[in-house]
Amino acid sequence: MDEKDLQIFLTLADTGNLTRTAEKLYLAQPTLSKRLQNMESELGATLFLRSKQGVTLTPAGEEAQKVIQRTVQDFSTLREQLQLRKNTICGTLRIEASIDYSKYRLPQVLAAYTAQHPDVTLKVSTDHSRDCIKKLQDGKFHLAIVRGEYDWDEGKILLEREPVCLIRSRENADVPLNEMRYIGRDANPEHMSMKARWLMEHKMEPCSQLNVDGLSTCVAMVKAGLGWSIVPEICLNYFDGISEPLFFADGTPLSRSTYLLYRKRESELPQVREFIRMVCTMSKH
Incomplete structure (x- = not known):
């Protein structure tokens, strides 16, 4: 076996599909199958079970995967150390x-x-x-x-360490926040806790809430005038609305x-x- 065989094995174990593996490694599928057969013959064990749904590692294949992963990592580390x-x-x-x-x-x-x-x-x-x-x-x-x-x-x-800001569109500059929709997003527990504390300290209870799946979507919704949000400054380079850094009741800034x-x-x-x-x-x- 050579390094290419190790790459074939790990890619196939990851995809579970001969066709996708051949495409990822730029190999003809017959060539891939032949190299896999040679590998199994050399090791004297069946490494994959084949079916119409794809391939699955056998117990022998699972043991081989552990060794091959360590071997590939060791080779990678060796190359990098040589660069020193x-x-x-x-x-x-x-x-x-x-x-x-x-x-x-x-x-x-x-x-x-x-x-x-x-x-x-x-x-x-x-x-x-x-x-x-x-x-x-x-x-x-x-x-x-x-x-x-x-x-x-x-x-x-x-x-x-950037500020966390309250953002709204310019057309909503004079609308009380409690009368606008709050646009939220799934975030890590630390950010969610920070936002919840600020809302509680400032007695903010948005009239309704719209949840989205990412910062860029959140900012786009605010730009469209759909409501207001609390976001870290990292996403505001091209935001042309109103942005205000936020502070807790004791004066500590919200930051990320x-x-x-x-x-x-x-x-x-x-x-x-x-x-x-x-x-x-x-x-x-």
């Missing part, structure tokens, strides 16, 4: 970032980074912050950029923090070290 001996910053940089940061901040950072280090291969994934941390703990990524307060025992840098998390050992890798330097330089904090 070279002057050119290259290798692979794996970043896991929160959905909001990926949409509103990360593109500018990556554009600047790739302009300076074109030989680095970027692998970027987005998820909710709590899941970003889990993936970083599992060793799947070099770095994670998360929104909110989370425990992390290794490298942790505050990139930004963004952190860069990393494992200290991997921060020695040149491509990781350079990304940390650049994202810190470009952050507002």
Whole structure:
């Protein structure tokens, strides 16, 4: 078996489908099937059960998956460590970032980074912050950029602490908030608790509520005059309505923090070290 076979095995285990695996790896399906048969013959075990619905790992396949995952990770780490001996910053940089940061901040950072280090291969994934941390703990990524307060025992840098704002359209500037629809969205418990405390302290009881699925949708609804909302400043670069930073009753501002998390050992890798330097330089904090 070679490294390509290991990639085939892990991709097929993930998709459960020969056709999708062949498409993802740019292989002809007969070639894929032949390599899989050779792999099973070499190991002396059936790794997948085939059916019209797809393929499923056998118990032997599950054991092989654990070993192959470790092997692939070890090879990746070896390559990255070898880059320490070279002057050119290259290798692979794996970043896991929160959905909001990926949409509103990360593109500018990556554009600047790739302009300076074109030989680095970027692998970027987005998820909710709590899941970003889990993936970083599992060793799947070099770095994670998360929104909110989370425990992390290794490298942790505050990139930004932005205000949380009340927004409304200009046409609704003089309409009392209690007479307008509140536009809410699903958010993490910390943000929901912050919003609930502010509403309670200011005795706010919106006449009705409209729930949406993301920050950009929330802002678009407000721009259309459908109501008002409470959102972090990160999403307001192109908002042309009224935005007011919010404060609790004791004068403490409502704010949202963004952190860069990393494992200290991997921060020695040149491509990781350079990304940390650049994202810190470009952050507002």
